[in-house]
Amino acid sequence: MKKWLAGLFGFLVVALAVAQILAREKTSAGGGSHEALFWEKAEGGKVKCLLCPRLCVLPEGQFGVCRARKNVGGVLKSMVYGQVVSANVDPIEKKPFYHVLPGTKAFSIATTGCNLRCLFCQNWQISQVFPHDLSSTPMTPDAVVGAAVKSGSRSIAFTYNEPVIFYEYMLDVAQLARKQGLKTVVVSSGYINPEPLRKLLKHIDAFKVDFKGYDEEFYLQVVGGTLDPVLESMKVIRQEGVWLEVVNLMVPGKNDSEKQIRELVRWVRRNLGDETPLQFSRFYPIYKLQNLPPTPEETLLKARQMARQEGLKYVYTGNIADREGATTYAPKSGEAVIERQGYFVTANRLNKGVTPGGERIPGIWE
Ligand code: SF4
Numbered sequence: 001m002k003k004w005l006a007g008l009f010g011f012l013v014v015a016l017a018v019a020q021i022l023a024r025e026k027t028s029a030g031g032g033s034h035e036a037l038f039w040e041k042a043e044g045g046k047v048k049c050l051l052c053p054r055l056c057v058l059p060e061g062q063f064g065v066c067r068a069r070k071n072v073g074g075v076l077k078s079m080v081y082g083q084v085v086s087a088n089v090d091p092i093e094k095k096p097f098y099h100v101l102p103g104t105k106a107f108s109i110a111t112t113g114c115n116l117r118c119l120f121c122q123n124w125q126i127s128q129v130f131p132h133d134l135s136s137t138p139m140t141p142d143a144v145v146g147a148a149v150k151s152g153s154r155s156i157a158f159t160y161n162e163p164v165i166f167y168e169y170m171l172d173v174a175q176l177a178r179k180q181g182l183k184t185v186v187v188s189s190g191y192i193n194p195e196p197l198r199k200l201l202k203h204i205d206a207f208k209v210d211f212k213g214y215d216e217e218f219y220l221q222v223v224g225g226t227l228d229p230v231l232e233s234m235k236v237i238r239q240e241g242v243w244l245e246v247v248n249l250m251v252p253g254k255n256d257s258e259k260q261i262r263e264l265v266r267w268v269r270r271n272l273g274d275e276t277p278l279q280f281s282r283f284y285p286i287y288k289l290q291n292l293p294p295t296p297e298e299t300l301l302k303a304r305q306m307a308r309q310e311g312l313k314y315v316y317t318g319n320i321a322d323r324e325g326a327t328t329y330a331p332k333s334g335e336a337v338i339e340r341q342g343y344f345v346t347a348n349r350l351n352k353g354v355t356p357g358g359e360r361i362p363g364i365w366e
Pocket of ligand 1: 049050051052053054055056063064065066067068069115165
């Protein structure tokens with residue numbers, strides 16, 4: 001059997017086991033009700049949340065924009081702590097991380113809620129609802145880490161919905177995970193304030209930011225947020241020395257002009273460095289943008305070419321069949337060192353991050 005087919009079969013077996021655990025423990029209880037971090041009291045029994053740039057001020061009984069945090073009796077509570085609505089064992093390439101433990105499994109969890117409103121959200125069924133709208137599986141941090149170890153995963157991924165909004169849960173799981181020798185990886189839009197981000201990063205090995213576009217108007221109109229906090233977050237991640245990869249989903253006619261791509265690429269190179277992996281990912285019509293076509297393949301190929309011409313060393317394409325765009329090349333020799341097919345690694349010629357020709361490729365390799 002081909003190596004990647006065997007890998008796929010392995011993932012299916014483990015996924016089935018995880019689905020069985022979740023099905024057994026599913027409850028209709030919504031809400032973890034765990035006191036939140038990063039908030040302060042405001043006038044008249046209100047509370048002010050300091051976790052993300054929205055800085056919601058909430059009267060008694062009200063949820064924040066994220067639908068995950070709520071004023072309960074003058075105290076800000078996370079209503080999603082430990083309430084898992086999705087748990088899967090995924091290839092880490094699916095996150096996508098291309099420079100983190102290639103070919104390994106990532107135990108991936110999500111709750112409900114999000115602090116953004118992307119019109120192209122791929123997980124809107126869980127991100128745009130309240131905790132009481134969906135049944136969930138209560139999982140303590142211990143249970144998550146135990147399940148991750150049992151599944152043979154090398155990492156825990158906080159993903160699918162926006163992990164920033166289950167901050168306290170993520171923090172507790174991440175601390176335990178590291179004690180068990182697991183890596184911790186976050187897949188996020190980066191819409192978080194610097195202080196909580198710095199605290200979180202002490203327990204995180206790798207961060208993937210969905211950089212929606214270097215375009216304030218796009219953030220306002222299509223994402224439902226603002227650009228500057230995301231730029232700041234990426235700089236903070238870099239400053240704190242946590243491994244960072246960036247993905248840009250290219251939405252036709254919205255964020256895929258030559259100007260927008262060039263500005264994004266130049267910002268990444270200038271502020272994050274030319275060794276930052278950047279992936280251009282294909283959009284498919286979904287949620288509130290079903291009227292748009294999928295991203296033309298030429299757009300993705302052109303964006304990758306432009307980013308390479310601008311000096312980025314590790315540029316990928318995603319969600320399309322593009323052998324070159326799925327391969328990691330050593331920048332000096334040009335040798336292909338990691339090859340992928342879909343979410344599976346078909347060849348890995350690195351030895352502890354070093355190519356056969358002696359070049360060191362940045363990332364987390366063991
Ligand atoms: S995390 Fe939620 S409650 Fe807090 S400021 Fe952001 S959207 Fe508002």
